[in-house]
Amino acid sequence: MATVAEWIEGARPRTLPNAVAPVVVGAGAAAHLGAFSLPRATLALIVALALIVGVNFANDYSDGIRGTDDDRTGPLRLVATATVRPRTVRTAAFACFGVACLAGVGLVALTGYWWLLAVGAACVGAAWFYTGGSRPYGYAGFGELAVFLFFGLVAVLGTVYVQAGTLSWVAVTCAVAIGAFSAAVLLANNLRDIRSDTTAGKHTLAVRLGDAATRRVYGGLLALPFAGTLLLSWWHPPAAFGAIAALLLLAPLRTVLRGHTGGILVGVLRDTGLAMLLWAALTAAALAFG
Template sequence: MATVAEWVQGARVRTLPNSVAPVLVGGGAAAAVGGFHVGFWVLAMAVAVALQVGVNYANDYSDGVRGTDAERVGPLRLVGSGLVGAGRVRAAAFACFGVAAGAGFMLAALTGRWWLVAVGAVCILGAWFYTGGSRPYGYSGWGEAAVFLFFGPVAVLGTLYVQAGRVSWPGVAGAVATGTFSAAVLVANNLRDVPTDRTAGKVTLAVRLGEVRTRTLYCGLIAVPFIVSIVTSFNNPWLLVGLLALPIVQRSARRVVHGEAGLALIPVLRDTGLAMLLWAAVTAGALGWG
């Protein structure tokens, strides 16, 4: 029987910046055009966080039943470790998806934008089929593209639109930045797992590219948010505060460039997530303030 602490580890709470950051940026972009609505913003955050935890449990289940987690390094896997039966982890994933669907339905009802239900359904399907189903797209190199899409344009612009009823150029720039940050987290994760994924037949983008090009890709992705901060600062100088997150990712980039692998890459995942969260928080504040 797994403990509460082990269930929390299985939920991989360190990945939550991926879901929190875009909603912060979307809220800041809404405030910049005078459209911030605290109730809608809270519901959007609930959707994002519930989906994130749900996809983490879904990945734990799907990878566990496939045997992909048998030799993995990194966070605790509930199914792969044998601590929890696969059915219980799958049920936890579906419960989280249910919470996300409920919050999303409330948001659609309150705003009158019923198309949000369709968007939410696509997000849930994307979360499940990342590693679930007979042909998971996470096993064929499309994970980073999906992460960019769902944690960038969908999350940021969706949060902005349900509040303000419009999309803005700062919102689009913020969507690109948070999407590349999230993709960088997954690139670092998959770089860590290249040896075991290759053995298990999980053909991630990192496996396709090889370690050298994957390390280059990571450095390119983490540069994008800071380029966005500089470019958008011409219209709002406050947005330069996003550069405060730069020292954190510089530390991560050094580890990646110097060829660290396996467990030594876990701090890279942590620091990339922290940099994303800091960048999103200060950028959202600058958007609202400016």
Template sequence: MSRKDPRRSGNPAKRAVAEQRVEMGISPAITWRDWVGGARIRTLPLAVAPVAAGAGVAHMVQAFSLTLTLLALAVAVMLQIGVNFSNDYSDGIRGTDEFRVGPTRLTASGLVNPKRVLATALVFFALAAVAGAVAVVLSERWWFLLVGVLAIAAAWFYTGGKRPYGYAGLGEVFVFIFFGLVATVGTVWLQTDLITEEAWVSGIGVGLFAVAVLMANNIRDIPTDRLAGKKTLAVRLGERGAKIFYSVCVVLPFAVPAVWGIFHTNLVYTWFVLVLVAPALLIMWLGKSAKDLILVLVLTSYSGLAYGVALGLGFAF
């Protein structure tokens, strides 16, 4: 073992985590795979879905711009990664992640300096800001600068600051707004002044899937969040109430193809997303372990992506 081996650290918590990783057959030190895990790749479909839906609506009104769509996608993805690292940092320094079940977090493990995690979050926020600024200059929609500032502030104060709204059960509200309405309608608004009903209902549908992903994650963490004093909506509703709420969020989006499918026949393909939603619902209600709920989270995340893409294509063509 080298002198930098964390199993020889003077920090008992760091030693314990390193030894546990060795027992699991994982390197005792943090690797690039841990940083990729910190980005929480399984949540990135939530950033792609609203942009895909918005791009489809923009194409429908003959205003589609590949450049502006890609910039909107860059903003959404960078913002999502930024908020994931921000959450890792904020929950870690608060001690919330000491109770959680699941993959080791960078900050809570003690194997990464919290300042490095914070710096990583800030880098991704900066990248989102740069992509957003370029989109604003090209589209000449200067008021989007304010939207960008609000989005970054919402990302930080989810678990950051003295009174994080994620700890008060308001996480789902902001996720619905920013990864549903703002991301979807914003993608359309970047490309045209014409905002149709399709843009708003797409934002609602995609936003509900984003809420469902967060709810699935928080249902898994109900016992540990209670110990940490984190009063998420799932904690407030209780396990049964939270599962009902989740179920509504993954079923209600299909009202969009049910109603607008009369005018856009290609929305019929959106119904195939139920192939992913159905097993997610079954596992949510019948699953017993934290691993089951992680699978629900993954299925729901990809359901949201498939829904957003199918919705976008259905409106575009």
């Protein structure tokens, strides 16, 4: 039987900034519109956290039963290492999706925006079919695009809309920035796994681009949030504090651009996620209180 620590590792806590950051900066953008709501922001955070843990367990299950994770560097894979039975991991994934749905229904009840149910269904479907089903889109190189869309645009703009009932160019700028950060996190993960994914027939974006191009695209993605900072600070000077997050990216950028491989890239995921979270917190604070 798996320990609590093994379940936590299997949930891949290094990915949690991808769920927290969009809600944080979305709350800041809503506050800037004079519409911050703690109950609605909290429910949005529960949705995001439950979805990302759910997709991590679903990924563990689907990759595990396919054998994709048999030769993998990184955090513990519950199914591939036979630490937990596949059916149990799948149940855990569905339980997380259930929590996300319940919190989403709570948001619908508070806002009256019933069309959000369709958005929620799309989010759950995207989470499962990333590596699940007979033709997972993550195996075709569309994972980064999906992350940009769902943990960037949908998560940030959804957080703003359920509080403010409207959007703004500030919210869109923040959404693009978080989407770029999130895509960079996944791209770094797939950069680490190019060799094993190629062997397993998993044609991620990194596999399709190749090692050298993937490293350049990673750097390009990280430039986008700070272009957003320049845009925001031109109109709202306190947003310039978001540039401080670039300091956390010096080490991962150096690691990636110098061609390092293997386990050292695990730290790149962590540091990129932390930089995203810091950027979101600083930008949200600037928008809310600046």
